Amino acid sequence: MTIPGSSRATNRRTLIAFIAVLAGVVSAAAFTLLILQRSYLHSEAQEELQTEMTLLGELSTDALLRSDYAAVEGLVRRWVNRHDYIMQITATMPNGFVLVSEKKASQAKDPLIVHSPVTFNGKTLMTIHTVGDFSISEGGYSSIIVHVSILLLAAIFILGWLLWWILQRTAIRPLENQIAAREEKERELLQRTSDLETALKELDSFSYSISHDLRAPLRAIDGYGHALTEDYGKFLDATALDYVARTRAAAQRMGFLIDDLLALSRMTRRELASRDVDITSLVHDALDRMAQAEPWRNVETTVEGNVHAKGDPSLLAIVIDNLVQNAWKYTSRANHPFIEFGTRKQNGETVYFVRDNGVGFDMQYADKLFRPFHRLHTPHEFSGSGIGLATVARIIQRHGGRIWANGEKEKGATFSFTLASRASV
Amino acid sequence: MENSDKVILLVEDNPDDEALTLRALKKNNIMNEVVIARDGVEALDYLFGTGAHAGRDVSFQPQVILLDLKLPKIDGLEVLKRIREDERTSMQPVVVLTTSNEDSDVITSYKLGVNSYIRKPVDFEQFMEAVRHLGLYWLVLNIAPPRQG
Ligand SMILES: Nc1ncnc2c1ncn2[C@@H]1O[C@H](COP(=O)(O)OP(=O)(O)OP(=O)(O)O)[C@@H](O)[C@H]1O
Ligand SMILES: [Mg+2]
16 A cells, blocks of 8 residues: 555656656757767868968968068957957968967867968968867857757756646646545455454354353253153143143254354355356255155256356355255145246346245235245244245355345245356355 | 263253253263362362362273363363373363354364264253263273273
């Protein structure tokens, strides 16, 4: 889990890294451009200086021919003064006499060197040696590029922050809020899970004490009832003995109810397996068991072949057992008892069903069937404790499915259920 | 039966259960002397000759211990553990006789080395049947560990 504060810091770091890389790329591009530009400008400046020198030479030719050296010197000096980027200039006569020697700086950072002889009719009148500094010249380091680069960098940073700010407002904030909300929900869920676990533990100890504390008195009732009948039976008349027998039967029945209840609660807590289960053979097994227990009954059955499902094998066996058992039990008074198992597709879901033509029930009570100890028939009509369908419903529910019942009085009943398509059990 | 010299230790806190267990034993003609401990401490005192049973000759140990699990002071599983840990009683046949059929209790009992686990049914006739098997096995057929001295 990420804490919103730290995720924001990570976002900011990423953005800074992005801007830095962008700035780096732009600087590198500008630098390369500068270098390329510079070598071009350098040769351009060199050429220009050459031209100027030639011009200067032409200007001074006249004076040189007149041997007016002062004029030549003046001309050269004026020219030098007008051009800042000239560092050194030496005008030398062919005989080695140095006419002018100006030196503004001894070293040029980025020198442009020009030797320009002044000729007349093929005769060299004077040689001008010039050292200029390209970095000071107008075409020198392209300050435009430098400025543009700086501006660009500034723009990148400003745009970067702007981008960050806009993202913050439009995307990151809401996203962070969403994340925070989800984390809150997760925390709540965790809390609820642990609450649930506590509740389950309490249920555990509750069923533990039920199994101990409730059954012990029942054993005493039954045991003393037994002792009474055995030791004092001869003093009791038939009615009294019947009362004792009923007392014992009731105690034993309550013992079964408690056991059923405990089994149901254990079922709810059990870990679910998720495997392929052969439902068809579960139905056959259940029907065989019923037929074995009551061989005198003649029940017609139809079982769809090759029905498989994904789920917990032993729990699904309990489901099928109970549904088949009920169908068997509640068709016991039918003239031609009939039990069918099958499946059908409904809205893309597989619906499994067990149908019978037994006593059926009033649809008005259809949902009550699945509650523990709820029965629609009296023990006189049909025996049972009313826990079967409650267990079935819990198991189906835990498999992520649904169960429902359809019935009509004296016509029969159909119990249908689904299981989670993707066994999310 | 001929085994009346062999003592049965019944560890049971519920007086009704005690009376009914004694009745079931009697009805099955198990005439052994039954020593009753009403909580875990009493049971251990008897077995190790401490407390109320200080000075008891502990080389005489019961033929079988019938142990309830839910007991005051020290519960049955703890008693069972101590019995198995002490070499004087580690070989002692112990039958858990309880109301609980919680999986965890059954598993823990077997892990601790119980010899049998019987869940007391509500139906007294069934209970008598269980006691009959139990008496047959632990008092007649079973050969007790040799006496230690
Ligand atoms: N196939 C059926 N036809 C008609 N009624 C049914 C059918 N199956 C269940 N019922 C009704 O639903 C009630 C609840 O069924 P459930 O299986 O939970 O309990 P039970 O069969 O009475 O007892 P047991 O706990 O032994 O199964 C039954 O008492 C009965 O009235
Ligand atoms: Mg049923």
